[in-house]
Amino acid sequence: MPLLSRLLVILFLLFAPVQAFAVNPDEVLADQVLEARARALSAELRCMVCQNQSIDDSNAELAKDLRLLVRERISNGDSDEAVLNYIVSRYGEFVLLKPRLSVRTVLLWGAPVLLVLAGGVSLLVFARKRTGLPTGSKLTPEEQARLSELLDK
Template structure:
């Protein structure tokens, strides 16, 4: 039984890598191998706007195909790699980059969460200290008769 399960596991592990879909179809390939290499390098760094966790090179989405074709079209017309990336970013925004540019707005974006967390912790600590430093409110004062009755109950 164990041998059968082991054999089945090995078969599955051998078949899985070959079952991965190829997002790039043959009709998208450029004739010039140098341009195709450049297109692949650019496509590997552009995010699929549908999948959002894959590059356009790895995605089967229709928009990813359109972006791959756009990259190849721009390269075929003579644009440099930087010009192609700038064109795509101008059209779709910086979110299309898998590796965002290091600029002031991205530093502020990444730094804002820890700063807000630190400010929240400061408020919690200050609030806790204020509560612990306050004297506890006393209950209502007892009349002499009530105090006498309480003292008698306590002494019994």
């Protein structure tokens, strides 16, 4: 194997993204079905400390507490929706990595589009009004005579 190929393989292995699951063995539920549900829910919840990781991927203490809370609620028989509603009621919509569709999220995502459209419409209206306006004042009789004199030459 040539040296360049070896170097590329080594660099790839060094910089390849490694998924670091933060779920500790003592957190794992004995029932595999419940554990799969807990993992799926944990992947939907944001770590409030890291803010760009799910609680399943985070090593923060708060993420661990939330993973344990999810597993506790699932073990108590709560549905997935009930678990999510409980956590959202405590931490707000921000805890969800994929926010639910509501009036607030529609306004949040739709406001920039509406502002751009309103700006475009106002520019069109303003441009149309300006095309009909005269650009200057009428020439005085002296200016008109001077212009006629210059044009006749």
